[in-house]
Amino acid sequence: MTFHAPHASPSPSNDVAVRDDMTTDWVDVTPMLPRRPRKNVGDLIFRGLTAAAACTLVAVVVSIVVVLGWESFGAIRKFGWGFLTTQKWDPVANEYGALPFIYGTLVSSFLALVQAVPLGVGTALFLSEMAPSWLRTPVAFLVELLAAIPSVVYGLWGIFVLVPWVRSTVTPWLADTLGFLPFFQGPSYGVGMLTASMILAVMIVPYITSVALEVFQTVPIAQREGALALGATRWEMIRIAVLPYGRIGVIGAIMLGLGRALGETMAVTMVIGNRPEIALSFFAPASTMASVIANEFSEASSDLYVQVLVELGLVLLVVTMLVNVLARLLVWRVGDVGTAGH
Amino acid sequence: MRNGRYLSGMTIAVAAVALATAGSAHAQLQLNGAGATFPYPMYSKWFSLYGKVDTTSRFNYQSIGSGGGIKQLTEQTVDFGASDGPMTEEQLRAAPGPIMHVPTVMGAVVMTYNVEGLKTGLRLTPEVIADIFTGRIVKWNDGALVKANPGVELPPRDIVVVHRSDGSGTSYIFTDYLSKVSQNWLDKVGRGTAVSWPVGLGGKGNEGVTGLIKQTPFSIGYVELIYARSNSLPYAMVQNKAGEFVTPSLESVTAAAAAAAEKMPDDFRVSITDEAGPDAYPIAGMTWLLVYQTQRDAEKGKKLVGFLEWMLKDGQKVAPDLHYAPLPAAVATKALASLAKITTTDGTPLLGH
Numbered sequence: 001m002t003f004h005a006p007h008a009s010p011s012p013s014n015d016v017a018v019r020d021d022m023t024t025d026w027v028d029v030t031p032m033l034p035r036r037p038r039k040n041v042g043d044l045i046f047r048g049l050t051a052a053a054a055c056t057l058v059a060v061v062v063s064i065v066v067v068l069g070w071e072s073f074g075a076i077r078k079f080g081w082g083f084l085t086t087q088k089w090d091p092v093a094n095e096y097g098a099l100p101f102i103y104g105t106l107v108s109s110f111l112a113l114v115q116a117v118p119l120g121v122g123t124a125l126f127l128s129e130m131a132p133s134w135l136r137t138p139v140a141f142l143v144e145l146l147a148a149i150p151s152v153v154y155g156l157w158g159i160f161v162l163v164p165w166v167r168s169t170v171t172p173w174l175a176d177t178l179g180f181l182p183f184f185q186g187p188s189y190g191v192g193m194l195t196a197s198m199i200l201a202v203m204i205v206p207y208i209t210s211v212a213l214e215v216f217q218t219v220p221i222a223q224r225e226g227a228l229a230l231g232a233t234r235w236e237m238i239r240i241a242v243l244p245y246g247r248i249g250v251i252g253a254i255m256l257g258l259g260r261a262l263g264e265t266m267a268v269t270m271v272i273g274n275r276p277e278i279a280l281s282f283f284a285p286a287s288t289m290a291s292v293i294a295n296e297f298s299e300a301s302s303d304l305y306v307q308v309l310v311e312l313g314l315v316l317l318v319v320t321m322l323v324n325v326l327a328r329l330l331v332w333r334v335g336d337v338g339t340a341g342h
Numbered sequence: 343m344r345n346g347r348y349l350s351g352m353t354i355a356v357a358a359v360a361l362a363t364a365g366s367a368h369a370q371l372q373l374n375g376a377g378a379t380f381p382y383p384m385y386s387k388w389f390s391l392y393g394k395v396d397t398t399s400r401f402n403y404q405s406i407g408s409g410g411g412i413k414q415l416t417e418q419t420v421d422f423g424a425s426d427g428p429m430t431e432e433q434l435r436a437a438p439g440p441i442m443h444v445p446t447v448m449g450a451v452v453m454t455y456n457v458e459g460l461k462t463g464l465r466l467t468p469e470v471i472a473d474i475f476t477g478r479i480v481k482w483n484d485g486a487l488v489k490a491n492p493g494v495e496l497p498p499r500d501i502v503v504v505h506r507s508d509g510s511g512t513s514y515i516f517t518d519y520l521s522k523v524s525q526n527w528l529d530k531v532g533r534g535t536a537v538s539w540p541v542g543l544g545g546k547g548n549e550g551v552t553g554l555i556k557q558t559p560f561s562i563g564y565v566e567l568i569y570a571r572s573n574s575l576p577y578a579m580v581q582n583k584a585g586e587f588v589t590p591s592l593e594s595v596t597a598a599a600a601a602a603a604e605k606m607p608d609d610f611r612v613s614i615t616d617e618a619g620p621d622a623y624p625i626a627g628m629t630w631l632l633v634y635q636t637q638r639d640a641e642k643g644k645k646l647v648g649f650l651e652w653m654l655k656d657g658q659k660v661a662p663d664l665h666y667a668p669l670p671a672a673v674a675t676k677a678l679a680s681l682a683k684i685t686t687t688d689g690t691p692l693l694g695h
Contacts, residue, residue, distance in 0.1 A: 295509065
């Protein structure tokens with residue numbers, strides 16, 4: 001709704017008059033407000049439907065947690081907290097520890113972010129600030145198309161294209177230049193943590209790019225022009241006008257991508273090497289929570305084995321929630337700093 | 343919003359399927375089964391062929407994995423199950439009634455590799471395979487490999503071991519074999535659909551293992567014979583109990599089962615890895631359909647037994663077309679005889695009715 005009165009603010013009561021504080025004149029805005037019928041059946045139905053939708057989603061999340069907890073109760077009672085801190089995974093001896101999978105999930109997702117954030121935010125900045133308008137739409141469309149590719153196709157592309165390239169080109173180069181770090185040492189098979197993170201990066205770039213692009217495009221023209229009028233170069237304009245304005249939105253975009261990376265299953269399973277071991281080297285094969293569930297659930301025959309896999313699902317859910325909560329805290333913090341600074 | 347639309351679309355689809363099944367149930371009796379993935383191509387072929395033999399029944403099979411098949415059979419949500427590994431005593435006790443194993447076909451697990459210049463026919467001894475998969479042999483030109491392959495040039499490169507990352511009947515057969523030929527393997531790892539592999543990379547499914555082997559020079563792994571054949575992968579001859587190096591083939595698998603036929607237990611829960619017999623390929627396995635000995639629904643039971651009888655007689659003939667090894671005649675006959683034990687709840691046998 002639009003108030004045409006200058007400096008108008010709605011009064012707390014249902015009065016339709018708005019007081020202009022500056023002049024103490026009363027301006028009648030009644031003709032400008034939409035009519036509000038007291039009872040509208042359509043509104044009530046709409047309200048009921050949306051409330052039902054929201055409640056359904058909450059109920060789904062709660063019931064997932066309850067069912068996962070219930071179904072894995074036996075394993076939780078048997079292994080306790082030790083499940084989260086031990087490394088042995090031996091279905092034959094019925095010994096299970098989740099640490100290698102938690103490590104694999106977190107590290108592969110983090111490495112994916114390290115690659116995808118500059119790529120995604122950079123692409124969004126280019127499209128929003130620098131690209132000619134005839135280029136913007138087709139490129140944005142192509143980037144979004146990346147999100148439509150099924151993950152099993154990414155996995156196959158990973159096995160047949162990415163893996164040989166990583167083995168013959170990427171890892172030798174990394175070992176030559178950064179080989180003094182423990183992360184880039186040891187034999188490279190092509191499959192492993194690094195390759196999985198690269199696939200994940202490609203998969204989450206479209207999420208980061210499209211959300212970040214939307215955010216950058218909401219930056220008011222006046223703010224950009226103000227920066228330019230102060231003598232800013234284009235880069236300085238981006239740095240002082242665009243990036244701070246879009247910061248919270250961009251963090252949201254990154255978190256969306258991270259959520260996707262944490263739960264991605266198929267593509268990762270196909271290129272990570274599926275070895276439940278914690279290795280410092282990113283060249284080494286690893287395993288994630290989602291991939292081990294996908295791998296072993298269908299043939300898990302003993303009760304305890306199934307319970308353990310369900311518990312892994314619960315742990316994955318909790319880890320994802322914790323990461324999201326951390327992200328939310330980060331957004332609040334950044335938001336506070338942002339407003340304090342201005 | 344988009345999700346909401348998707349969900350309602352799903353609901354409509356589910357309702358449509360439910361209606362369609364309800365509609366056809368009047369015309370045909372539908373039997374549902376679930377389980378092993380390895381024999382799935384064979385089973386779907388059989389069910390489609392049998393649909394022409396007996397037009398009053400329809401078989402629906404979901405290849406969700408042996409573990410899932412056993413679970414669903416135990417919970418009685420399906421009419422029959424299927425498994426690549428025999429059910430354990432514990433699993434049998436958990437079921438509400440006695441379950442019978444009906445052998446269907448057999449398959450072999452072959453050792454495949456990617457070493458430039460090496461074609462089909464690398465010779466592997468049981469000790470060499472076990473040592474490679476426990477990480478004791480790490481080079482292609484290891485003394486034991488060279489000794490088994492006189493005249494073959496083996497490179498001084500590291501061996502990259504590839505195994506299945508998903509739980510599978512293929513892994514069960516392979517680890518069962520290793521547990522029989524190597525005490526070290528039995529003590530350290532053991533047998534199972536998924537085990538704690540001492541070395542190597544994991545690939546998901548036969549296609550994942552194949553992809554990794556094709557993409558990784560100097561690698562070695564194991565896949566199903568059918569899969570190696572249809573993808574023209576090189577595979578090894580394996581030394582059997584009699585000391586012979588045997589090429590995996592339908593004949594050498596059937597030979598392994600024939601060797602096992604004499605000591606075949608009445609419940610058919612037997613492993614045919616490392617069998618005696620000069621022609622027997624040692625890494626072979628059977629797959630089973632699982633049925634309750636007492637059928638709660640006499641109509642369905644009759645249809646099921648009818649199919650099993652057909653499968654053990656005519657069905658066996660089409661197995662080689664799909665690269666599955668048929669049961670040796672002695673085993674098929676014994677299995678046929680065992681069908682007489684399947685009865686209704688009041689004890690009436692269902693065979694031949």
